[in-house]
Amino acid sequence: MTTVALIGLGNRGFDAYGRLISEMPHLGRVTHAVDALPGRLERARRLFGLGEDALFAHWDAFFALGRVADAVVIATPDDQHLEPTLKALELGYHVLLEKPITLREADLEVLLAAERRSVGRVTVCHVxxxxxxxxxxxxxxxxxxxxxxxxxxxxxxxxxxxxxxxxxxxxxxxxxxxxxxxxxxxxxxxxxxxxxxxxxxxxxxxxxxxxxxRPENRPVGATDRCLDGCAVEASCPYSAPRLYLTGDLAAWPTRVVCDTPERAAVLEALRSGPYGRCVYACDxxxxxxxxxxxxxxxxxxxxxxxxxxxxxxxxxxxxxxxxxxxxxxxxxxxxxxxxxxxxxxxxxxxxxxxxxxHAGGDERLVRAWLESLADHAELRTTxxxxxxxxxxxxxxxxxxxxxxxxxxxx
CATH class of the missing domain: 3.30.360.10 (Dihydrodipicolinate Reductase; domain 2)
Incomplete structure (x- = not known):
């Protein structure tokens, strides 16, 4: 059975790859978790049964332990993929890397060179x-x-x-x-x-x-936020209340807006967070x-x-x-x-x-990755x-x- 550390506990790292690994206990087990947000670490502690000594706010603290697992899943924000992947390869970890691989084309060659030097291998999440x-x-x-x-x-x-x-x-x-x-x-x-x-x-x-x-396409009567008395919210195809409050509050995409699947919490997130903004008044x-x-x-x-x-x-x-x-x-x-x-x-x-x-792609990727770590089979997305x-x-x-x-x- 492969031991896995999760680095990045957002929608992909936790809700996709982490949960799927936990559903395949004969193939893998999550043993460590890394994320800057305490609430996400607490979720990981509960779901994976981790102790406080297995939770880390930054990957530097985790990698300082050396190679304490077989593999890592890196699902950090896009601009934070390169550094932890390089550190993981340096220690000999196998890596499941969320796309995009990097945000700079030159870094692709940097990663290829690092992989050649390592006993670890990178699998890209092209599900x-x-x-x-x-x-x-x-x-x-x-x-x-x-x-x-x-x-x-x-x-x-x-x-x-x-x-x-x-x-x-x-x-x-x-x-x-x-x-x-x-x-x-x-x-x-x-x-x-x-x-x-x-x-x-x-x-x-x-x-x-x-x-x-774009701002010039903003309808007359639209406010900066959908919940600020917008005159056109009811007929707007991009209404935030319609998108985030009419379905399962624990399902995607509402779970990205707010970790707490309760109407009051989602409303507060729409009043103060980025997902409640008018689509014609964003950055x-x-x-x-x-x-x-x-x-x-x-x-x-x-x-x-x-x-x-x-x-x-x-x-x-x-x-x-x-x-x-x-x-x-x-x-x-x-x-x-x-x-x-x-x-x-x-x-x-x-x-x-x-x-x-992804039409079954997430589950089949995770299963293929865990199986490959056991039998060294070649994967489709090296x-x-x-x-x-x-x-x-x-x-x-x-x-x-x-x-x-x-x-x-x-």
Whole structure:
């Protein structure tokens, strides 16, 4: 059984990876926890049965103990991934690293070099490679279902309310302290495209901007906060009370707003915290609609669209080949296969676990990671395998900024 320390106890570190490890006691056990917030440490103490000597406010104090576990999960904020990962590798820990890997392209090589020097290995949380849906598509492409692969059209549909939560009000709203939207959200998609094509990228271009969530689009009568008597709150598609107070208060995304699943506590968080702000009066600067074109060394061309202005929270794609076409919808777990050779049309239903995080990808990643630490099996998302997704994102962002209109906020 693998012993694991959790570094970062937020939505991903605690609610995803930590809980999943606790549900696999035959494979792993959480033995230490690190977070700056005492309330999160207390939650970890209760759930994992930890003593006070296993709780740390900073990773320096934990690493000062030496190598006291087999592996670490690093799910700190985006700008705090590099340092603890380097320290973990120096001590020989295996690392499960939340994406994005780093916020600077040069640091990718720094991490690769550190991993080469270490007995520890880094696994990146590109969870989509582990979903039943994308695993099925990969198998079909490799089996020749579409003949020679020519191109892919992929769309990351960020539901309008999800974008407002994460990229207007939330932790990934600004490149001043987080990754650009493409890297933060769509490095998953770039990774899936790289995996499906199975070829290094050759050229990347991109266009996109912050279209809507800007002060000049603020409706007449809107207040700085939704609960401050806003005249348009009831009809606003981005109403904070509607998003955070009408469902299960212990579920995502409300649990990100407030650790206490009680109406009074959530209301107070909306009155004073970032999630109660008007979406037209935030400090956001990331693009809300972006297109990326990638040509791979194999000649395959892909087009990725990432948009806030969608109803569904899903990923859809169309795969073009010389002998067939595949169309898929992750949320529905459906694949359509048109075989040009036989003129047959097949509908394939892929079991898609509900409520298990990223269509089952979270659970399958954690299980595969823990099993690999026991039997040394190769994983799908090693550091080396995952880096091209970030290289494409950095290149796309350079291209986007190079084509931005003069004076535009980007």
């Amino acid at each position: 989509l490679r582990y979903t039943p849906f994308f695993s099925k598509l990969k198998a079909m492409v490799e089996a020749g279902a579409v003949g020679q692969l020519v191109g892919i059209q992929h769309t990351e549909n960020i539901a309008h309310w999800h974008f407002a939560h994460s990229y207007v009000r939330g932790n990934w709203r600004s490149t001043r302290f987080a990754a650009p939207m493409l890297l933060a959200k769509a490095c998953h998609d770039l990774d899936i495209l790289r995996w499906l094509v199975d070829s290094p990228p050759r050229r990347v271009s991109s266009q996109g901007s912050l279209h809507h969530f 956001n600067d990331v693009a809300d609609h972006q297109n990326v074109l990638v040509e791979f060394e194999s000649g395959v061309q892909v087009a990725l669209t990432v948009s806030a202005f969608t109803q569904h929270n899903t990923r859809t794609l169309q795969i073009f080949g010389t002998h067939g076409e595949l169309r898929g919808d992750l949320e529905r777990g459906e694949i359509e296969w048109h075989d040009f050779r036989t003129q047959e049309h097949h509908r394939i239903s892929v079991p898609t676990p509900r409520g298990r995080g 550091l080396a395998a995952s880096i091209d997704s970030h290289r494409m994102a950095f290149e796309a962002e350079r291209a986007r900024l190079g084509t931005a209109l003069q004076g535009e906020s980007v």
